[in-house]
Amino acid sequence: MARFIFNRLISMIFVLLATLVIIFTLMYFVPGDPAISLLGENATIEAVKDIHTKLGLDDPYLVRLGRCLWDFVHADFGISYRSKTPVFGEIMARYPTTLKLTLGSTILGILIGVSAGIVSAVKQYSIFDRVFTTISLFGASAPSFWLAMVLVLIFSLWLGWLPATGSYELKYWLLPVFTMGLQCSAFIMRMTRSSMLEVIRQDYVRTARAKGQTEMKIIINHALRNALIPILTVTGMRLCGLLGGSVLVETVFALPGIGKYILDSVSFQDYPVVQGGVMWICFNCVVITFIIDMLYGAVDPRIRSMYGVKKLSRRQSVKEV
Amino acid sequence: MSRKSPMSNAWRKLKTNRWAMVSLVIIVFLFLVAIFAPILTPYNYAAQNYESVLKAPSLAHPFGTDNFGRDVLSRVIYGSRYTMFIGFGCITAAAVIGVTLGLIAAYFPKFDNIIMRVVDIVIGMPTMTLLMCIIAVLGVSITNMVIALCVTFIPNFARVTRAQALTVKNQEFIEAAVAIGANDRRILLKHILPNSLAPIIVEYSLSTGNLVLWSASLSFIGMGVQPPIPEWGLMISAGRGYLRSAWFLAIIPGLAIILLTFVLNYLGDGLRDALDPRLNK
Numbered sequence: 001m002a003r004f005i006f007n008r009l010i011s012m013i014f015v016l017l018a019t020l021v022i023i024f025t026l027m028y029f030v031p032g033d034p035a036i037s038l039l040g041e042n043a044t045i046e047a048v049k050d051i052h053t054k055l056g057l058d059d060p061y062l063v064r065l066g067r068c069l070w071d072f073v074h075a076d077f078g079i080s081y082r083s084k085t086p087v088f089g090e091i092m093a094r095y096p097t098t099l100k101l102t103l104g105s106t107i108l109g110i111l112i113g114v115s116a117g118i119v120s121a122v123k124q125y126s127i128f129d130r131v132f133t134t135i136s137l138f139g140a141s142a143p144s145f146w147l148a149m150v151l152v153l154i155f156s157l158w159l160g161w162l163p164a165t166g167s168y169e170l171k172y173w174l175l176p177v178f179t180m181g182l183q184c185s186a187f188i189m190r191m192t193r194s195s196m197l198e199v200i201r202q203d204y205v206r207t208a209r210a211k212g213q214t215e216m217k218i219i220i221n222h223a224l225r226n227a228l229i230p231i232l233t234v235t236g237m238r239l240c241g242l243l244g245g246s247v248l249v250e251t252v253f254a255l256p257g258i259g260k261y262i263l264d265s266v267s268f269q270d271y272p273v274v275q276g277g278v279m280w281i282c283f284n285c286v287v288i289t290f291i292i293d294m295l296y297g298a299v300d301p302r303i304r305s306m307y308g309v310k311k312l313s314r315r316q317s318v319k320e321v
Numbered sequence: 322m323s324r325k326s327p328m329s330n331a332w333r334k335l336k337t338n339r340w341a342m343v344s345l346v347i348i349v350f351l352f353l354v355a356i357f358a359p360i361l362t363p364y365n366y367a368a369q370n371y372e373s374v375l376k377a378p379s380l381a382h383p384f385g386t387d388n389f390g391r392d393v394l395s396r397v398i399y400g401s402r403y404t405m406f407i408g409f410g411c412i413t414a415a416a417v418i419g420v421t422l423g424l425i426a427a428y429f430p431k432f433d434n435i436i437m438r439v440v441d442i443v444i445g446m447p448t449m450t451l452l453m454c455i456i457a458v459l460g461v462s463i464t465n466m467v468i469a470l471c472v473t474f475i476p477n478f479a480r481v482t483r484a485q486a487l488t489v490k491n492q493e494f495i496e497a498a499v500a501i502g503a504n505d506r507r508i509l510l511k512h513i514l515p516n517s518l519a520p521i522i523v524e525y526s527l528s529t530g531n532l533v534l535w536s537a538s539l540s541f542i543g544m545g546v547q548p549p550i551p552e553w554g555l556m557i558s559a560g561r562g563y564l565r566s567a568w569f570l571a572i573i574p575g576l577a578i579i580l581l582t583f584v585l586n587y588l589g590d591g592l593r594d595a596l597d598p599r600l601n602k
Binding site for chain 1: 438439441442443445446447448449450451453454455456457458461530534537538541542543544554557558561564565568571572575578579582583585586587590
């Protein structure tokens with residue numbers, strides 16, 4: 001297992017590096033002079049030159065790239081043009097909002113999606129199956145911001161049960177989490193269904209049934225356990241997607257999350273924030289992918305063994321210790 | 322065993338899927354609506370009428386009127402032009418580039434690593450984050466939104482094409498083509514590409530639905546189509562402020578988006594069932 005974790009860790013660092021290089025290169029080509037953005041249009045030439053030497057803006061591409069990566073490791077994302085405060089602190093102030101939103105909706109998505117998917121697969125072509133698959137296809141087709149507005153319309157404006165905007169107590173979070181959770185569950189449900197359908201016809205499921213195992217245990221222990229890998233994959237992908245896509249729901253519910261922060265910074269041409277925010281989201285996604293990889297190993301022993309963890313005989317292992 | 326080509330087999334199978342055919346008909350219908358929008362609209366989509374502002378749906382205005390007194394039905398019909406043409410235009414461009422890259426990666430091993438590593442990294446980034454990053458660099462406009470959407474969808478096509486082309490490449494008829502002296506271009510375009518089409522078609526259909534959603538999302542947050550153009554995502558955004566007094570302003574364009582993505586996804590699922598070789602036995 002240690003070898004498996006080590007291998008994944010190394011590949012994660014490479015992916016992260018490559019992602020950061022791509023983002024930096026994209027932002028490198030942004031037109032305009034950062035020094036003037038920082039100081040304002042009326043800055044003196046001396047002041048601009050001073051900033052240039054201080055931030056090293058005249059250095060070649062590779063030097064700046066190296067410095068950017070070094071700063072990233074030290075959690076220094078530069079200074080926001082707009083607020084003149086460190087970007088990292090600003091991002092951290094908004095991070096809990098986005099994290100609560102995405103984690104909450106992913107958990108809700110798993111709960112709804114996996115159970116609906118199992119029911120659909122076990123009772124294939126039944127009325128449940130048809131209803132669930134149609135609803136999930138609808139959920140995958142509806143824009144999240146539209147869904148958010150429909151929920152606001154029904155639960156805030158017509159019924160008056162829940163507040164429409166803000167982020168204070170639990171009840172303020174229900175609508176945003178439900179919006180993203182329902183959409184997330186649509187994808188998880190579709191994957192659970194198709195993955196379960198493949199597994200459920202395998203010989204070992206029939207064997208378990210022949211042994212007289214209860215249906216519940218067959219579905220959970222034999223079928224779901226083996227169907228779990230694609231479900232994990234799609235859950236990880238949705239989690240990353242929600243982290244990036246939360247901007248839409250944050251916009252509708254006026255939540256102060258990272259997505260909204262990046263969006264506002266784009267219109268103010270506050271590029272350090274855009275670069276820092278995008279890098280932070282990508283960093284999170286790489287970590288999520290790493291965790292999902294670890295879970296693959298935990299769920300499926302075959303994947304663990306693929307990474308060269310050889311089964312040692314007792315004598316060999318004693319010798320090595 | 323049938324002697325017909327795999328494609329006509331798939332078409333025959335698709336025809337038995339009633340709802341997939343209904344989806345196909347709806348897509349063709351939406352295309353016709355987009356093309357003939359100027360004839361079909363009861364009012365000019367930009368004509369403002371301050372005497373009927375925020376009117377609820379009625380016989381004169383089946384979908385009501387917006388805050389400038391513009392007819393929402395006409396705007397939805399006209400909006401189909403932007404959504405359909407951006408959707409299908411982008412995905413076609415992304416498919417052409419992505420398939421080319423995928424074929425190159427599969428056929429020329431020396432390019433494989435570099436192309437696929439970049440593809441992996443771009444696929445690993447959240448779509449919305451990548452879109453916002455590209456548009457932040459290029460600036461907000463329709464053209465830049467189209468470029469960003471294209472770039473985002475190229476990797477999916479490259480990956481799907483490469484995977485399929487790699488299995489086709491090792492089959493005997495490719496060896497035969499090499500033996501009779503066919504050049505690389507001929508092998509790629511006449512032999513590998515036609516035999517790799519099935520998953521590309523499925524990807525095309527499912528991605529179009531996705532792309533329509535992303536383009537509407539970008540317009541919604543103000544990074545795509547700009548007012549006063551009647552794009553569906555933008556219309557939802559404009560209707561947001563009137564949710565209490567005129568809910569239909571935001572809800573109806575959303576239903577139009579859902580209709581389009583729903584039928585595209587349904588057709589995509591149907592195509593996948595029809596083209597899946599595992600089910601074709």
